[in-house]
């Protein structure tokens with residue numbers, strides 16, 4: 001999934017938690033931001049594995065979206081990463097259950113979105129400022145629903 005979806009899902013759930021009085025808006029926003037930042041491993045893997053343009057964000061992005069020349073997901077996107085992160089979240093919960101919940105929301109929503117395989121044959125491919133985007137209509141609909149959900153929770 002794309003960064004906007006990785007932001008919207010944890011922020012939406014975080015907004016619900018705000019309305020329930022369990023979370024602050026700052027934590028909801030941080031959950032969305034960290035939900036996106038988990039994909040920074042793509043950039044790190046790109047630096048290690050790319051033959052050219054190692055430090056180019058555009059090349060990293062386009063390799064991930066279009067060419068798939070090599071696996072850009074690091075261990076954190078796989079089972080071993082989930083186990084390590086879960087153990088870290090348990091330790092963090094001893095010190096701050098709210099921060100642990102915020103990171104858990106960011107991480108598990110990211111894993112859910114990345115590992116749910118939905119057939120999405122209808123895709124829109126656009127190139128904007130050197131960045132390709134292959135957006136599925138399913139993800140676009142999900143993004144719109146999440147935005148509507150956030151607006152409904154906020155008002």
Ligand SMILES: [Zn+2]
Nearest residue numbers: 038039077114
């Ligand atoms: Zn990811």
